[in-house]
Amino acid sequence: LHEMDEHNGIIxxxxxxxxxxxxxxxxQDALNREKAYLFTTDMMSSIVHDLESYDEDMSNQSMVFIEPPSFDERIINQYSYFSVVPKNIGCxxxxxxxxxxxxxxxxIDKDLRWEIRDMLDRLNINERIIFPDLDGLSNWLKRHYFVKESR
Incomplete structure (x- = not known):
């Protein structure tokens, strides 16, 4: 948690x-057929069959965003999307x-991070919701009850 004091954030x-x-x-044709903006894993498997072919297709000029299957509480609560970055995109x-x-x-200036963190907390956007497991609850409790006096 003290890392928040050391670095600016980026969104x-x-x-x-x-x-x-x-x-x-x-x-693009696959997205248009499905009237979609994001790929599903099924859509990707119908287009490309291995990472080498994907890397070749994308070169260093494009990448895909995937909406993963909802098999995990974290994915569901975070509305997670994943980028599939080809090996030719170094940065x-x-x-x-x-x-x-x-x-x-x-x-996001590092001096504002705790203030923004508190605003998100008041909106019930916190570790307990985003990471709905024992780790998330433990981190939320630790931050909520033990870290405030160090700020």
Missing amino acids: WKIDIEELNSLLPQKY IEDFLDKYTHKSMKYI
């Missing part, structure tokens, strides 16, 4: 339509700078 806003427009045509930030114009990088 990225990525325009999924812009990112999808960079995809090879067969990937996502460089990729976004080079190939996208609508992506935005928001830097």
Whole structure:
């Protein structure tokens, strides 16, 4: 928790339509057929069968976002999406700078992080909800009852 005091935070806003427009045509066609913005694992398995082929298809010019199956409470509560970064993209930030114009990088000053953390807590967005297991509850309790006096 003390790491929050040492570093600024970063949140990225990525325009999924812009990112999808960079995809090879067969990937765009699959999204259009399904009227989707994100891929499912089933959609991906119907297009590409291994990571080597995926890496070759994407090169260093595009990547896919997947909505994973809801097999875990964390995935459900976090509304998780995963990027599948091809091996030829060494740095996502460089990729976004080079190939996208609508992506935005928001830097959250380290001095505001606890204040924002508290605001999110009041909205019931916290470890207990995002990580609905014993670890999440333990971290929330620790932060809620033991960390405040150190701020």
